[in-house]
Amino acid sequence: MATNKYISSTCTIAKNVVSKNGVTLFENPGADITAFLLSVYQHFHFNYPKFYKMDNLSKLGWLTAEILLKDDFERFNYEPEEIGVVLTNSNSSLDNDLKYFDTISDIPSPSVFVYTLPNIVIGEICIRNNFKGEHAFFIQEKFDAAFIGQQVNYLLDNNILQACICGWADVLGQDYKATLFLVEKKKNGQALLFSPENMNGIFNTI
Structure with missing residues (x-):
């Protein structure tokens, strides 16, 4: 049975800015992506050594x-x-695929090869948080809030999941x-209704 779902929390990382629930938490203007992602990790005092081995897509997600x-x-x-986790993007794992291709002429790198699938980022999120629910990664030309909503609503309406992280990376x-959006069945505080309109409004802010 279809019921309302709610966006309990949102986070966007883009253009050297970290924003959560519409509030800027961190900026590092001018840094390239590698330096910027490391600076985010250090700023929030995360302690997860496996982070350093990840490709940029996995680090970002x-x-x-x-x-x-x-x-x-x-x-x-x-x-x-x-x-569970439902993610989308337009470039799959191409950023890391190109880096792996560059190693083939010499000695192929197993540590780079392991990240030549886009859904590895979901694995990194799930391993970190011990999430064991359904997950999926879709490749699309652009952010499609209606499609994401359809997938997540199906999972929650059919009690396959009770909460879902979804969005674009x-x-x-x-x-x-x-x-990314944290979607739950219950409304907490100032949570927004989970809808394509609200997702698009948040996605297009940065």
Whole structure:
């Protein structure tokens, strides 16, 4: 049965700015993507050594998810199997695929090869948070809020999930953007209705 769902929290990382729930939390103008992602990790005092081994797409998605959930997500209300992830982007893992291709002429790098799938970022988020619910990664030309809403509504309306992280995470060279939404069935505080209009409004802010 279809019921209202709510956006409990949002986080966007783009253009050297980190924003959560519409508030800018961190900026590092002028830094390239590698330096910027590292500066975000250090600014929020995260302690997760595996971060340093990730490709840029995984770093971007992982950081956005960490900030999204930080202080706002009451995970003890859910079983690990009740929390899932639905992500989209337009470039798949091409940023890392090109880096791997560059290693083939010499010695192919297993540490680079392991990130030549876009859904690895979902794995990094789930391993970090012990999420064991349904997950999916879709490749699309542009951010499609209606499509994401359709996927997430199906999972929550059919009780496959009780909460879902969804949105966009994309990297190609120095061009990057991630916008993630925490969607739950219950309304907490000033949570917004989970709708394509509200998702588009948030995504287009930065």
